[in-house]
Amino acid sequence: MAGLFDxxxxxxxxxxxxxxxGVWPSGRKITGVILHSMAEFHVKHTALxxxxxxxxxxxxxxxxxxxGALEACGKCxxxxxxxxxxxxxxxxxxxxxxxxxxxxxxxxxVFQDLDGSLVNAANLPSDLVAAAGFPLGVPNTTWxxxxxxxxxxPQECVYVxxxxxxxxxxxxxxxxxxxxVMLNNHFPPAIxxxxxxxxxxxxxxxxxxxxxxxxxxxxxxxxxxxxxxxxYRVDPGxxxxxxxxxxxxxxxxxxxxxxxxxxxxxxxxxxxxxxSALPMLGASHxx
Numbered sequence: 001m002a003g004l005f006d007x008x009x010x011x012x013x014x015x016x017x018x019x020x021x022g023v024w025p026s027g028r029k030i031t032g033v034i035l036h037s038m039a040e041f042h043v044k045h046t047a048l049x050x051x052x053x054x055x056x057x058x059x060x061x062x063x064x065x066x067x068g069a070l071e072a073c074g075k076c077x078x079x080x081x082x083x084x085x086x087x088x089x090x091x092x093x094x095x096x097x098x099x100x101x102x103x104x105x106x107x108x109x110v111f112q113d114l115d116g117s118l119v120n121a122a123n124l125p126s127d128l129v130a131a132a133g134f135p136l137g138v139p140n141t142t143w144x145x146x147x148x149x150x151x152x153x154p155q156e157c158v159y160v161x162x163x164x165x166x167x168x169x170x171x172x173x174x175x176x177x178x179x180x181v182m183l184n185n186h187f188p189p190a191i192x193x194x195x196x197x198x199x200x201x202x203x204x205x206x207x208x209x210x211x212x213x214x215x216x217x218x219x220x221x222x223x224x225x226x227x228x229x230x231x232y233r234v235d236p237g238x239x240x241x242x243x244x245x246x247x248x249x250x251x252x253x254x255x256x257x258x259x260x261x262x263x264x265x266x267x268x269x270x271x272x273x274x275x276s277a278l279p280m281l282g283a284s285h286x287x
Contacts, residue, residue, distance in 0.1 A: 003050035003085075004033055009069070011058030011094075031067060031102070032056050034074035035085050035109060047073075047083035051090065060094040061164040067102035068166070072109025072145070081107040082180040082215030090117045097164050098123055103145035107209055107216045110178055111143040119143055119171045128165065131158050134173035142178060144217070146170040148208040151200060151218065178217045179251055183226065186239035194228040201225050201256060220251040225258070235259045 009032045035049050059069040069092065073081045092098035100123065113119045120137035121129045129136060133155060146152065146159055147168045157172035172178075186192060198207040198216060201223040207216055208229070218224060228234070236257055266273045 001048055001050050001086075002036065003052065004054055005050070006053045007055075009033060009054060009056050011056075031071040031074075032059055032069040034071045035083070036073075047080075049083065049085045051085060051087045053089040055091040055093065056098065057093045059092065059098050059100075060096055061099045062095075068099045070101045070111060070143075072101075072111065073105075073107075076105050076108055079182065079184065080215065081105065082109060082182070082217050084110045084112050084178075084180070086112050086114055087118050088114045092123055097125055099164060099166070100143065101145070101166050101169055103147050103166060103168055105209075106145050106147040106149040106207055108145045108147075110180075110217050113141045113143065114139055116141070124165055124171070125163055128158055128160060128163065128171075132171075132173075134175065136171075138174050140174035142172045142174075142176070144170045144172065144178075150205040151198065151207040152205065153219070156219070177220045177251055179220050179253060180215050180217050181253065182215045182242040184240055184242075186228075186236050188234065188237055190234045191228040191230060191236060194230055197227050197229055199225045199227070218253060220253055223254040223256060225256045227258075233260060235261070 011030075011032065033051065033054070036047060056069040070085075072085060073083065092100075100118075111118060116137035116139060119141035122137075124136070144152070144157075145168070146161075149170075152159065152170050152172060153176075156176045157170045160166045160169040160171065162168075183196065196209040198209075198218065199205070207218075209216060226236075226239070228236075239257070241255065
């Protein structure tokens with residue numbers, strides 16, 4: 001697995017300000033580590049990564065153009081984003097709390113904290129720690145973008161908005177498992193180039209993607225409505241899901257599409273379906 005191991009990442013040094021080394025284009029966002037993404041238009045590459053035993057120095061909210069220690073999927077494009085980066089033995093040294101991430105897109109990626117060194121009381125402001133109804137500093141908590149997203153359940157995740165930690169992020173309980181999926185090849189043409197909306201059927205939270213085809217992360221074990229941002233009703237006649245992350249049967253996800261017309265059957269990976277009921281676990285239904 002690709003990644004960064006046994007490293008020291010320093011935001012700014014006296015030596016770095018000499019000559020042209022300290023001169024950056026105006027407005028340039030500089031982050032400590034920018035994680036890779038899958039090759040553009042690649043439908044199966046996972047782009048998993050790891051960061052182990054890494055120390056970040058000087059990444060604070062008042063450090064000029066340095067806008068966070070962690071960035072997932074730099075310059076995310078079509079068919080990219082949503083990958084998981086596994087972290088362990090991270091340390092942040094700076095005045096006050098660290099600026100963990102300045103997120104740009106909702107589908108960028110997930111940082112999964114394997115030992116509690118990322119999502120903990122040392123790295124988060126006290127008001128956010130108090131807002132968490134779940135343990136912090138424990139394995140398998142996660143750090144996400146929440147740009148254009150209300151998909152996270154406030155009982156399971158805490159939104160971070162315009163804080164020293166992030167512009168628009170969220171950290172989630174270790175009890176919530178996330179899975180990356182990709183949707184593309186959706187037709188008719190009326191919806192093909194429109195922003196995608198993924199809405200929870202239970203609570204109404206939504207993820208909005210400005211890209212026509214992208215990866216995104218959702219908590220497993222839930223039902224989601226797939227639709228597009230359009231002023232009138234257009235139902236998808238064809239769409240493709242890619243199961244890009246391996247997952248246990250307990251990590252199943254249900255996606256719902258709704259139709260004005262009543263069809264006598266659908267085809268899922270070539271299997272003819274004529275029922276609206278969910279298939280039994282293990283049954284042949286196109287997987």
